[in-house]
Amino acid sequence: xxxxxxxxxxxxxxxxxxxxxxxxxxxxxxxxxxxxxxxxxxxxxxxxxxxxxxxxxxxxxxxxxxxxxxxxxxxxxxxxxxxxxxxxxxxxxxxxxxxxxxxxxxxxxxxxxxxxxxxxxxxxxxxxxxxxxxxxxxxxxxxxxxxxxxxxxxxxxxxxxxxxxxxxxxxxxxxxxxxxxxxxxxxxxxxxxxxxxxxxxxxxxxxxxxxxxxxxxxxxxxxxxxxxxxxxxxxxxxxxxxxxxxxxxxxxxxxxxxxxxxxxxxxxxxxxxxxxxxxxxxxxxxxxxxxxxxxxxx
Amino acid sequence: xxxxxxxxxxxxxxxxxxxxxxxxxxxxxxxxxxxxxxxxxxxxxxxxxxxxxxxxxxxxxxxxxxxxxxxxxxxxxxxxxxxxxxxxxxxxxxxxxxxxxxx
Numbered sequence: 001x002x003x004x005x006x007x008x009x010x011x012x013x014x015x016x017x018x019x020x021x022x023x024x025x026x027x028x029x030x031x032x033x034x035x036x037x038x039x040x041x042x043x044x045x046x047x048x049x050x051x052x053x054x055x056x057x058x059x060x061x062x063x064x065x066x067x068x069x070x071x072x073x074x075x076x077x078x079x080x081x082x083x084x085x086x087x088x089x090x091x092x093x094x095x096x097x098x099x100x101x102x103x104x105x106x107x108x109x110x111x112x113x114x115x116x117x118x119x120x121x122x123x124x125x126x127x128x129x130x131x132x133x134x135x136x137x138x139x140x141x142x143x144x145x146x147x148x149x150x151x152x153x154x155x156x157x158x159x160x161x162x163x164x165x166x167x168x169x170x171x172x173x174x175x176x177x178x179x180x181x182x183x184x185x186x187x188x189x190x191x192x193x194x195x196x197x198x199x200x201x202x203x204x205x206x207x208x209x210x211x212x213x214x215x216x217x218x219x220x221x222x223x224x225x226x227x228x229x230x231x232x233x234x235x236x237x238x239x240x241x242x243x244x245x246x247x248x249x250x251x252x253x254x255x256x257x258x259x260x261x262x263x264x265x266x267x268x269x270x271x272x273x274x275x276x277x278x279x280x281x282x283x284x285x286x287x288x289x290x291x292x293x294x295x296x297x298x
Numbered sequence: 299x300x301x302x303x304x305x306x307x308x309x310x311x312x313x314x315x316x317x318x319x320x321x322x323x324x325x326x327x328x329x330x331x332x333x334x335x336x337x338x339x340x341x342x343x344x345x346x347x348x349x350x351x352x353x354x355x356x357x358x359x360x361x362x363x364x365x366x367x368x369x370x371x372x373x374x375x376x377x378x379x380x381x382x383x384x385x386x387x388x389x390x391x392x393x394x395x396x397x398x399x400x401x
Contacts, residue, residue, distance in 0.1 A: 104318075104321060107314045107317055107318050107321070108318060110311060110314060112311070112315055118318055118319075118322055121322050121325070121326060122321070122322055122325055124325070124326065124329055125325060125328075125329065128329070128332075132332065136328065136331070136332045136335075137328065139335075140328060140331065144346070145344045145345065145346045145348070147331060147348040150346065150347050150348055176325065176328065180325075
């Protein structure tokens with residue numbers, strides 16, 4: 001059937017003077033062009049810059065200095081502090097998102113009236129622009145008149161005042177914004193679990209906990225891991241929320257990178273830092289993907 | 299799942315649905331605040347305690363699209379009467395419009 005369809009479409013396209021291959025290429029080429037111009041070219045160009053002493057603001061050619069940028073960066077305690085802040089942020093926010101998102105998916109994974117309505121309403125935070133979310137949560141956290149302080153009745157608590165509080169405050173915002181994403185993926189995983197497994201468990205009078213750990217969790221874990229990969233990658237590169245809410249207190253590596261590249265105009269070093277971040281993210285993602293493959297084999 | 303449900307299961311379902319409603323309300327409350335603040339005058343937007351129910355107004359939107367300046371004296375009745383409704387709203391706030399448009 002498929003063979004017939006290709007022959008048929010091929011002959012019809014051929015009648016118009018286009019071969020199958022030409023049509024395929026015509027569809028692929030624009031995408032490849034965009035990718036090369038906007039992704040691959042800057043990637044390689046910045047790799048070149050990362051080995052040079054270069055400032056875009058100065059009218060001076062780039063000067064090759066080998067791996068000096070990388071050596072300097074890895075010896076800089078401020079960079080390590082920034083990496084550690086980022087790691088804490090990733091653990092708190094991604095951990096929270098997984099717990100809240102998966103919990104919500106478990107709650108939603110039952111037939112009831114208005115299920116679609118509630119799912120859509122819960123997805124709303126994800127659809128807002130990060131700039132709007134950041135600005136408004138900053139107002140919500142306001143120490144003197146913010147609704148959050150009023151609702152919790154904790155007086156003039158400085159949410160974004162110091163390092164620790166701000167980290168948790170920004171992470172809470174991130175959890176609010178992105179746990180619907182985890183919820184959506186987990187919901188897809190949960191609804192794909194065959195019902196007869198639960199029926200068999202019910203016949204065996206398995207406890208709720210046993211059913212959960214032996215049926216639900218193993219079958220939903222591939223999708224949970226995919227959500228985890230996406231969220232970890234995003235959280236590691238977190239820029240928008242921390243930048244808008246508290247640049248000084250939550251100095252993630254992306255903010256450091258921005259400051260180095262566009263406030264210090266130290267293009268060479270910033271490129272090197274960008275590559276270090278890329279390598280770290282690649283390593284983390286690779287660990288996840290390895291684990292994901294293992295989980296899928298089971 | 300099963301066609302026959304025990305009392306326990308029905309109770310669990312009720313708790314789950316109540317939990318969903320509670321979480322949805324918590325998740326939507328910042329969005330309500332964002333949307334409602336758009337229709338609040340400045341003093342209501344930053345009031346303590348936060349105002350939940352208020353008289354919505356579109357003045358913030360008028361301000362978004364106009365350049366204004368504090369006016370020293372209120373407009374003459376003729377000018378006020380001739381002004382369109384959105385300009386009246388600005389006059390009521392003790393300001394006058396310099397220019398319509400953002401730049």
